[in-house]
Amino acid sequence: MEYAVRVEVTLRHGIADPEGATIERALPALGFAGVHSVRTGKTFALVVEADSEAGAREVAGSLATRLLSNPVIEDAAVSVVGVA
């Protein structure tokens, strides 16, 4: 089976996010009031061949920890979004 998987990589709590801060500073000038706590991240879309959804999740989880994210500063969340 082929599973469509998404991996979302975000900066860990407490790690400065200069991109998020810059976006947040631009919001008032664009007329967006009441928006704060902007954090940036990356999303990866993958297709994983596996026998089961759990298997696909495991492969993607390992890939997310070893390559797609740097665990020192980032968290990675894996979700299986469907069958490819």
Place this chain on the structure above:
Amino acid sequence: MSRVGVVVFPGSNCEHDVVQALGALGGRAELVWHSETDLSGFDAVVLPGGFAHGDYLRPGALARFSPVMNAVAAFAEAGGPVLGICNGFQVLTEAGLLPGALQKNRGLTFLCEPTTLVVTSTRSVLTRTATLGAELVVPINHFSGSYVCDDATYLALVERDQVVLRYRDNPNGSRGDIAGIANEAGNVVGLMPHPERAFNALLGSADGRVLLEGFLASADDVAATRVDLVAAP
């Protein structure tokens, strides 16, 4: 004479500067392509600046999986002097050979300017001949040079005397003004500034000399051991 291997990843761009600088200071440095898996003929290894593998994903994230990195890890484990400059520092943190990580600069600005560094430890292969507390003018040239680590890691770095260079005026938001760190043994060092761009007054500063000379002395020590081993009956 000792041999220094300067690793070239696809996208490295400071390797020739390092070879020239070490050569001008009396060392012998050679380029090593990243597919190399054997570093046994070298007495020291440098990971130079640039954009290894295009800096895709994160700086150093893909370079960490280059074939040469297993050899670099083994070389470091055996006590060999390893120096990561700029992108090389990022590769060493991604590879887990140095703690922490390099995050985008505070202010999201690419910084290319001279900085004043303070020598905060001489217990490393890079700073061994420098003077504690001395100020060195060495340029930086980076976008992701802001050193980050958790509290426990920072305390351990300070306690074990692993912070070797700090910025006098923090340019990028690095935690604790950190410009360069060593591993616990002192044989693996990473720094964001470029000492190879400050080895001659014609370049604007010769303050990087004392660092590169310290590194070459470390390589010579390894070479001397090698000669002893060969000479043993």
